[in-house]
Amino acid sequence: MSDSEDDRPLVKAKSKDTISKAVDAAMDKQAPTNGHVAPGISMAMGPVEVMDVDQPTTNGSKRKSSMANGKTYKDESDSDDAPLTKKRKTKVLDSDDDDKPLKRVVKPPKVTAAQIGESDNDDIPLGEKLQQEKEMIEKRADKEAAALRRKDKVEEGKRKAKRQVESDDEDDVPLAKKKAPAKAKKVKKESDDEDDVPLKKKAPAKKATVKEEDTAAPAKKSGKAKVKKEEEQTAEDDAAEDEEEEYRWWEDPSKGDGTVKWTTLEHNGVIFPPEYQPLPKSVKMLYDGVPVTLHPEAEEIAHAFGSMLNSTHNVENPTFQKNFFGDFKEMLDKTGHATDKNGNKVKISKFEKCDFRPIFNYVDAERATKKALPNAEKKKLKAEKDEMEAPFMYCQWDGRKQKVGNFRVEPPGLFRGRGEHPKTGKWKKRVAPEQITINIGKDAMVPRPPGGHKWKEIKHDQEGTWLVMWQENINGAYKYVMLAANSDVKGQSDFKKFEKARELKKHIDRIRKDYHKELKSEQMAERQRATAVYLIDQFALRAGNEKGEDEADTVGCCSLKFEHVTLKPPETVIFDFLGKDSIRFYQEVKVDPQVFKNLKIFKRAPKTDGDEIFDRLTTSGLNKHLSNYMTGLTAKVFRTYNASWTMASLMKEMTPTGTIPEKVKAYNDANRKVAILCNHKRTVGVGHAAQMEKMEGKIDGLRYQQYRLKQQMLELDPKLKKKRGQAYFDLPEGIDDEWVKNHQEELVAEARDKIRKKFEKENEKLVADGEKEMKAKELEDRMEPADELEAKFKRENKKGGKIEAEGKGPTVDKLEAALEKLDTRIATLKTQSEDRESNKEVALGTSKINYIDPRLTVVFSKKFDVPIERFFSKTLRDKFEWAVKSVDEDWNF
DNA sequence: CATGTGACTTAGAATGTCGCCG
DNA sequence: CGGCGACATTCTAAGTCACATG
Numbered sequence A: 001m002s003d004s005e006d007d008r009p010l011v012k013a014k015s016k017d018t019i020s021k022a023v024d025a026a027m028d029k030q031a032p033t034n035g036h037v038a039p040g041i042s043m044a045m046g047p048v049e050v051m052d053v054d055q056p057t058t059n060g061s062k063r064k065s066s067m068a069n070g071k072t073y074k075d076e077s078d079s080d081d082a083p084l085t086k087k088r089k090t091k092v093l094d095s096d097d098d099d100k101p102l103k104r105v106v107k108p109p110k111v112t113a114a115q116i117g118e119s120d121n122d123d124i125p126l127g128e129k130l131q132q133e134k135e136m137i138e139k140r141a142d143k144e145a146a147a148l149r150r151k152d153k154v155e156e157g158k159r160k161a162k163r164q165v166e167s168d169d170e171d172d173v174p175l176a177k178k179k180a181p182a183k184a185k186k187v188k189k190e191s192d193d194e195d196d197v198p199l200k201k202k203a204p205a206k207k208a209t210v211k212e213e214d215t216a217a218p219a220k221k222s223g224k225a226k227v228k229k230e231e232e233q234t235a236e237d238d239a240a241e242d243e244e245e246e247y248r249w250w251e252d253p254s255k256g257d258g259t260v261k262w263t264t265l266e267h268n269g270v271i272f273p274p275e276y277q278p279l280p281k282s283v284k285m286l287y288d289g290v291p292v293t294l295h296p297e298a299e300e301i302a303h304a305f306g307s308m309l310n311s312t313h314n315v316e317n318p319t320f321q322k323n324f325f326g327d328f329k330e331m332l333d334k335t336g337h338a339t340d341k342n343g344n345k346v347k348i349s350k351f352e353k354c355d356f357r358p359i360f361n362y363v364d365a366e367r368a369t370k371k372a373l374p375n376a377e378k379k380k381l382k383a384e385k386d387e388m389e390a391p392f393m394y395c396q397w398d399g400r401k402q403k404v405g406n407f408r409v410e411p412p413g414l415f416r417g418r419g420e421h422p423k424t425g426k427w428k429k430r431v432a433p434e435q436i437t438i439n440i441g442k443d444a445m446v447p448r449p450p451g452g453h454k455w456k457e458i459k460h461d462q463e464g465t466w467l468v469m470w471q472e473n474i475n476g477a478y479k480y481v482m483l484a485a486n487s488d489v490k491g492q493s494d495f496k497k498f499e500k501a502r503e504l505k506k507h508i509d510r511i512r513k514d515y516h517k518e519l520k521s522e523q524m525a526e527r528q529r530a531t532a533v534y535l536i537d538q539f540a541l542r543a544g545n546e547k548g549e550d551e552a553d554t555v556g557c558c559s560l561k562f563e564h565v566t567l568k569p570p571e572t573v574i575f576d577f578l579g580k581d582s583i584r585f586y587q588e589v590k591v592d593p594q595v596f597k598n599l600k601i602f603k604r605a606p607k608t609d610g611d612e613i614f615d616r617l618t619t620s621g622l623n624k625h626l627s628n629y630m631t632g633l634t635a636k637v638f639r640t641y642n643a644s645w646t647m648a649s650l651m652k653e654m655t656p657t658g659t660i661p662e663k664v665k666a667y668n669d670a671n672r673k674v675a676i677l678c679n680h681k682r683t684v685g686v687g688h689a690a691q692m693e694k695m696e697g698k699i700d701g702l703r704y705q706q707y708r709l710k711q712q713m714l715e716l717d718p719k720l721k722k723k724r725g726q727a728y729f730d731l732p733e734g735i736d737d738e739w740v741k742n743h744q745e746e747l748v749a750e751a752r753d754k755i756r757k758k759f760e761k762e763n764e765k766l767v768a769d770g771e772k773e774m775k776a777k778e779l780e781d782r783m784e785p786a787d788e789l790e791a792k793f794k795r796e797n798k799k800g801g802k803i804e805a806e807g808k809g810p811t812v813d814k815l816e817a818a819l820e821k822l823d824t825r826i827a828t829l830k831t832q833s834e835d836r837e838s839n840k841e842v843a844l845g846t847s848k849i850n851y852i853d854p855r856l857t858v859v860f861s862k863k864f865d866v867p868i869e870r871f872f873s874k875t876l877r878d879k880f881e882w883a884v885k886s887v888d889e890d891w892n893f
Numbered sequence B: 001c002a003t004g005t006g007a008c009t010t011a012g013a014a015t016g017t018c019g020c021c022g
Numbered sequence C: 001c002g003g004c005g006a007c008a009t010t011c012t013a014a015g016t017c018a019c020a021t022g
Helices: A002-006 A011-030 A043-050 A060-064 A067-087 A095-103 A109-123 A127-135 A138-171 A176-195 A205-216 A222-241 A243-251 A296-306 A318-335 A357-372 A375-393 A488-518 A524-539 A593-602 A619-629 A635-652 A660-677 A687-716 A720-724 A737-768 A776-782 A784-797 A812-839 A845-850 A854-863 A874-879 A881-886
Strands: A394-397 A400-403 A437-439 A457-459 A468-471 A478-481 A565-568 A572-578 A584-590
Touching: A296 A318, A296 A357, A400 A488, A488 A524, A488 A619, A488 A635, A488 A874, A488 A881, A524 A584, A524 A593, A524 A619, A524 A635, A565 A593, A572 A593, A619 A635, A635 A660, A635 A854, A660 A845, A687 A720, A687 A737, A687 A812, A737 A776, A737 A784, A776 A784, A845 A874, A854 A881, A874 A881
Parallel strands: A437 A457
Antiparallel strands: A394 A400, A437 A468, A468 A478, A565 A572, A572 A584
């Protein structure tokens, strides 16, 4: 009973609960089972040992399925477990120890189970379970708690002890991949241990300082630049006694938070989206085939849906439909539903009966007319818009003009949650000024809210970098207006981010060493942590915070679940899960044997689908641990570090030879590797396959042309047949008569199309100029070349038909030349299409923008003498100004 | 501690524009 | 010299992570 209830709670709680429950259940049944305990198991295991794999667990039925798994791992885990226990007493875990047992064969499964249990309560009695566990025997709880405390202490001591012992764990071979950098540092390492905690080092101060200055100067307009710089300088000097200090905070992330980000701040707030423009009376959605009139507020929602009809991705998603229709109906209920042309009320109750196409057609037409607007007109509109937006584009931040990122309040619309977001399609309401909080300098003029309205609140929070904030209605998410990427603040924090990643270089060896050692820790929690860090480091996984049930079900490292990890002995792991943005992460990788073993243990029964692999680990625990190594070190730093590091090493392998495009390609190839590392993908649109096919078709077309050329050659010089062999003149592979026929038809149709289009265009123009349009007869006449083409094909297709040589004065040589030309064209197309194929689902942008230290790109540009423009668009150059200006070709990541 | 709040970075899709090829 | 695909920009969702709170 209680069991089922148990299943409810949060995901995390759930999995843990399930397990502990199972433990409980088992205990109740066979509490005394000491017999199962393997020799050497210490008391610390306490009550838990009792658990038996075979015991029915909470969700008995479900569990079953996992049995197979459980079995598979049995021997493994056993051996592994034994050491765990053993260790209990030892201070330092010794790898030998660990290994031995591993080799030992098969223990009774019970032991295994016991172990699990043990670990369970081991670290945990988890305060977390609480309420559900009320029924739990209090005594037991107390005991556990006590045990826990004890353990923590032990652990603490152990950790220290370990440090010292460190040196001998040679055995943990780092992956080849990462090895190189690690090695280099080794020497230093030792001493580092000591500083663990402290320091922000000053060392780089010199360089950094310089950078800081560069960065600081916005210097956008060259005209003003000089003057500005001066000002800056002084400002800098002022602040600059703090130089020291200032430098520190921007190097030391832990300080990042309590710091003042500005002293004066002026801005003009936000632009609100235009009011909803009701559709013209002639445009109505149909309900049950009948045009109906809606209250504007309801119509607005229908309009949003209708204008999306082309994005099947959303509109055909059942959740999207359901959520949309739910909110739509709610509004209908509120506004009295609809009326038909006679003013009779129509109650809208079925989504299926709604036809939004009239709305879509209207919207689509509007789009088209807008697009068709004469250029001058477009320009004018744009200018007007720019002018009205000008005041919002910039703010004054400590007296400096800085660009604002997103000064527009998000317009209402249907929420486009990604993946299987349970709320996708819900109506995102118009934001009222009353919801908006303004953050601004005390002395600044507060922007005026729209007529008759008030702001929710005015703040003067100097520790925040945002100018305007509101909360959205669907998820309660906070929306902020902040500065643009090219602003000083953003630039600085970007710089800081990469410096942090670089600092990790100094610690990475020790961290890797530690986690390799801790992979064998007898503390389940520690072992999980080590394993997680391993995954994060090696495979660039994200941290993986817990998520709520009203969000898409995606995971990162710490939230990986049973079903996301498949173990394939001897040491291959298959990851298959949805990560951020519901992007699939699929990788089949070899891992350290110990990691493999650990994952097996973490997956042991009674865990099953839906249960967390790292049930003893949270992102905050993980990050807390990481921060011991280096201030500000968190899981995400590893992604930055590994991405930049990868780029740097790839660059080292390159030699600055070849043409510019070749160098650019080399850069992009490296970039692609980083993107793959980070799993940055783009979903290939449905049209992609077709596009690919089209390219293939194009290639085939060219090959067919070649065939024809050859035939023409033959016509001119029949002896060639002998000289070159029949095969040379055969239809190319993959092309047959049928294909040829189709192709010919296409070519003819294309030709016709072209002529017709041209004709129509000319006619349009004539009409526009007030002249008479040409007659249909004219068109017919113009079709002549197409007709001729058709006729020619017909002749060719006749039995024994020849392909006549084309062009004036055809010679074999000329044809040969044409043939060659086609060869190159085919080659280019082929590489192009291959390129495209390999690139189709990799997105290079994200890694370039967020992960690869831009200074690396600058170095590449200088060293290989390729203009930076080839790598950074204008916006990126602005964003990375600090990098572009601060680095020479000797710089190292 | 667990959970919630808040602020900030990272992410792919949608949209806009621009350059290049036939 | 115009069409269209590639590239750039905008938009906002979805993460991370520190800190507050009970």
